[in-house]
Amino acid sequence: xxxxxxxxxxxxxxxxxxxxxxxxxxxxHIERVYKNALLxxxxxxxxxLIVSLGALLHDIADAKFYDGDEEVGPAKARTFLxxxxxxxxxxxxxxxxxxxxxxxxxxxxxxxxFSSPELAVVQDADRLDAIGAVGIARCFNxxxxxxxxxxxxxxxxxxxxxxxxxxxxxxxxINHFYEKLLLLKDxxxxxxxxxxxxxxxxxxxxxxxxxxDEWNGVK
Numbered sequence: 001x002x003x004x005x006x007x008x009x010x011x012x013x014x015x016x017x018x019x020x021x022x023x024x025x026x027x028x029h030i031e032r033v034y035k036n037a038l039l040x041x042x043x044x045x046x047x048x049l050i051v052s053l054g055a056l057l058h059d060i061a062d063a064k065f066y067d068g069d070e071e072v073g074p075a076k077a078r079t080f081l082x083x084x085x086x087x088x089x090x091x092x093x094x095x096x097x098x099x100x101x102x103x104x105x106x107x108x109x110x111x112x113x114f115s116s117p118e119l120a121v122v123q124d125a126d127r128l129d130a131i132g133a134v135g136i137a138r139c140f141n142x143x144x145x146x147x148x149x150x151x152x153x154x155x156x157x158x159x160x161x162x163x164x165x166x167x168x169x170x171x172x173x174i175n176h177f178y179e180k181l182l183l184l185k186d187x188x189x190x191x192x193x194x195x196x197x198x199x200x201x202x203x204x205x206x207x208x209x210x211x212x213d214e215w216n217g218v219k
Contacts, residue, residue, distance in 0.1 A: 003049055006084055010056045013080055017060055022145050024138035025062050029129060033058065036125035040192045046117045050090060053081070054097035054122040063102075068167055074098045097122055103130075103180055104166045124193035127184045132200025135181055136207055143173030150174065151215065177208060 001009075015027045037055040041048055057080070061073040074095040081091045096114045101123050129135065143150070149172040157178035161169065171179070185201040188194045213219045 001085060006049075006086070007052055007056070009084060010053060010080070014056055014060060017076070022065070023141045024145075025059055025065070025142075029138070030056060030059060032129050032134065033122070033125045036128050036193075036196075037122050040121045040124055040190050043192050044117055044121055044190060046121055047093075050093050050097075050118045051121050053086075053090075054094050054101075054118055055125055057081075057094060058098055058101050058122055058126060060098070064167070070099065093118065101126055103127070103184070104163050120189035124188050124190050127188065128193055128196055128200065131181055131184050131197060132203050135200065136204060139176055139181065140173055143176070146170065148173055151211075174208075174211070177204065 014030055018025075018027045018030065021027070034052065034055040037051050038048075041051050057073075057077040059073070060080075061076045063070040063073065066072045077098055078091055078095050081094065093116065096116075097119045100114045100119060130138065140150075148170060149155075151174040152172045155172055155175065157175040158165070158169070158171065159179065161179065166179070169179070181204060182201065185194075185197040188197050
């Protein structure tokens with residue numbers, strides 16, 4: 001199977017698998033991450049096939065929708081790729097991207113055991129989709145999906161969460177900006193993503209100021 005056919009087959013698989021998914025983790029999220037990854041990859045020395053497949057499959061079964069089980073996503077991706085006859089080394093690389101892409105893994109004390117230029121690109125692409133205007137929309141969409149409060153001035157952001165605490169958190173949506181979204185700008189791996197993140201980060205800061213002004217009846 002040639003690479004274009006494989007990419008098209010993967011897109012079809014992801015679209016079908018994610019039918020009815022929560023709006024922040026649906027096919028359109030995957031599509032945005034895929035496009036971001038291709039953009040970032042132009043300036044990096046990477047295997048474009050691995051970047052493409054990693055981006056397309058990175059959320060094929062997000063653990064937060066599977067009772068926290070982090071093995072479902074890599075397993076689903078592996079089964080699909082094996083059926084397509086993809087080389088085992090490429091499959092291993094892609095499943096490692098899926099296993100290690102998540103922000104919550106950066107909270108582990110022992111750090112991340114796997115790294116590659118391709119992971120760096122896909123991780124940046126995914127993190128870019130978590131900030132800026134789209135990031136704000138996704139944040140509140142997921143908060144609504146989980147029936148979380150918008151904001152509670154009495155509940156302060158937890159800036160020292162472990163991975164397990166992060167996975168179990170049910171804090172108000174606004175807190176998530178401080179617990180993750182505003183931290184992402186300084187965690188980008190590539191020059192391209194760092195540049196894009198600057199504007200998106202500034203937009204979130206402007207949004208938060210407007211939010212607090214409206215919440216407090218200032219304007």
